[in-house]
Amino acid sequence: MSAATELKLTQNSYYAASANEQPQYPTLNADIEADICVVGGGFAGLSAAIELRDRGYSVVVLEAKHIGWGASGRNGGQIIAGLACEQSVIEKALGLDAAKKVWGMTLEALDLVRERVKRFNIQCDSKDGFLGVAVNPAKGAALREWFDGMAKNYNYDTDAKWISPNDIQQWIDSPRYHSGYYDCRSGHLHPLNYCLGLAKGAASLGVKIFQNSAVQAMQQGEVVKLNTETGSVKARFVVLAGNMYLPEVSPKLAPSLAKRIMPVGTYIIATEPIDANVAAKLIPTQSAVCDTNFVLDYFRFAADHHSKDHHSNKQRMIYGGRVSYSAMTPPNLSASMQARMAETFPQLANIKVEYTWGGFVDITMNRAPDFGRLAPNVYYLQGFSGHGVALTGLAGKLVAEAIAGQAERLDLMARIPHHDFPGGKLLRTPALILGMAWYQLRDALG
Numbered sequence: 001m002s003a004a005t006e007l008k009l010t011q012n013s014y015y016a017a018s019a020n021e022q023p024q025y026p027t028l029n030a031d032i033e034a035d036i037c038v039v040g041g042g043f044a045g046l047s048a049a050i051e052l053r054d055r056g057y058s059v060v061v062l063e064a065k066h067i068g069w070g071a072s073g074r075n076g077g078q079i080i081a082g083l084a085c086e087q088s089v090i091e092k093a094l095g096l097d098a099a100k101k102v103w104g105m106t107l108e109a110l111d112l113v114r115e116r117v118k119r120f121n122i123q124c125d126s127k128d129g130f131l132g133v134a135v136n137p138a139k140g141a142a143l144r145e146w147f148d149g150m151a152k153n154y155n156y157d158t159d160a161k162w163i164s165p166n167d168i169q170q171w172i173d174s175p176r177y178h179s180g181y182y183d184c185r186s187g188h189l190h191p192l193n194y195c196l197g198l199a200k201g202a203a204s205l206g207v208k209i210f211q212n213s214a215v216q217a218m219q220q221g222e223v224v225k226l227n228t229e230t231g232s233v234k235a236r237f238v239v240l241a242g243n244m245y246l247p248e249v250s251p252k253l254a255p256s257l258a259k260r261i262m263p264v265g266t267y268i269i270a271t272e273p274i275d276a277n278v279a280a281k282l283i284p285t286q287s288a289v290c291d292t293n294f295v296l297d298y299f300r301f302a303a304d305h306h307s308k309d310h311h312s313n314k315q316r317m318i319y320g321g322r323v324s325y326s327a328m329t330p331p332n333l334s335a336s337m338q339a340r341m342a343e344t345f346p347q348l349a350n351i352k353v354e355y356t357w358g359g360f361v362d363i364t365m366n367r368a369p370d371f372g373r374l375a376p377n378v379y380y381l382q383g384f385s386g387h388g389v390a391l392t393g394l395a396g397k398l399v400a401e402a403i404a405g406q407a408e409r410l411d412l413m414a415r416i417p418h419h420d421f422p423g424g425k426l427l428r429t430p431a432l433i434l435g436m437a438w439y440q441l442r443d444a445l446g
């Protein structure tokens, strides 16, 4: 995606149009020092900054554009338990006992979001409830098998309940779904307002935030020096939390990281305001919803903050899906997304789309997150694989624990093996497209 197209899609997000007021953070214009320098003003970087400041360190955050500019300000807002990969991947890599610890951490990540919303009084329309749904009997059977395994090994049935084919219509008024599960501990929120609230919270603790301050070079050593165009930061520790955008903004900063993640574009529409009674009929629990297809649809109703009539109590459907593996934005995006939405909810066939935007997710080969160290004092957090709203918060906590000398939990995640995508930059994408075509075919065949 070219910078211009990227910007256009971002600016047309419903989140940007309904963002809470925020302070204007300055550009770095001096040579300064701090205990820790965090690169990236998204959920992961801000979470690390908050946790490190809580532990008494002086912290600087450098953001290339503005807070929440990346995936954190434009995602589906779904706060979901678990990792992007299945637990079986973690069981295979680390064994069942360690996998149980990882699962427990993902639940801790859900609680952390709520704690922070409360702690910093963030107005981000946070709501509980998530529905995982299967689109046909074969996928329903696979989901049931997964659910039973999760109940057996992880007591998942304490937070979630199975929804049979007879009952599914009561949970979601759509002809598309066969069966599913309801998870009361997962949920959703306005991601940009959450991100802006985290930044405000971090600043209130004394974290120094700089925007329009892209890190262009890093000199490693006992003290690491990070240079921007107009200033520099000397720090004892660095946390790289630049997501897919890190290699784009500064290709020479950490090239070994870029090899382990693949940018995949995913897109979202927001509709015109919809009557709250209609919304309540379509998804009575007002949960976030995600299907189990490999190329999945994810959607939810969100509060409408942008209507002319502020007392209308209307809602907007935020509907995400499609993917692209090239820098090109897919053609007819709004129309094709609207058609997908109408397939799920024929009741919304005549509802207008008011916003269309997209962003990149940073997927790893096995979809497990990729956290670790490049050097004893340079940490990185990446590879959330489209599943980072909650997990980024935990990642920030893990990195703070590691820096504070309690490395066991980050090291557990760092032991999950990761491999480079084959073929270098030019071949990575074709290889992935081939793989994805297979999964899409599998989705189609059921």
Ligand SMILES: Cc1cc2nc3c(=O)[nH]c(=O)nc-3n(C[C@H](O)[C@H](O)[C@H](O)COP(=O)(O)OP(=O)(O)OC[C@H]3O[C@@H](n4cnc5c(N)ncnc54)[C@H](O)[C@@H]3O)c2cc1C
Pocket (backbone or CB within 6 Å): 039, 040, 041, 042, 043, 044, 045, 062, 063, 064, 065, 066, 067, 068, 069, 070, 071, 072, 073, 074, 075, 076, 077, 078, 079, 080, 213, 214, 215, 216, 241, 242, 243, 244, 245, 246, 247, 249, 250, 253, 266, 267, 268, 298, 320, 358, 359, 360, 361, 381, 382, 384, 385, 386, 387, 388, 389, 390, 391, 392
């Ligand atoms: C369209 C979309 C839908 C999604 N939906 C969901 C969902 O519903 N649920 C879910 O759990 N996850 C979802 N995700 C994934 C989730 O948004 C991400 O995993 C998460 O936001 C990643 O946060 P981050 O802080 O790592 O990265 P980002 O939010 O991308 O932040 C990285 C920041 O680093 C900055 N940066 C990069 N390089 C430099 C540099 N050299 N110097 C200074 N700054 C730099 C960038 O400008 C950027 O602001 C979705 C993602 C997208 C794109």
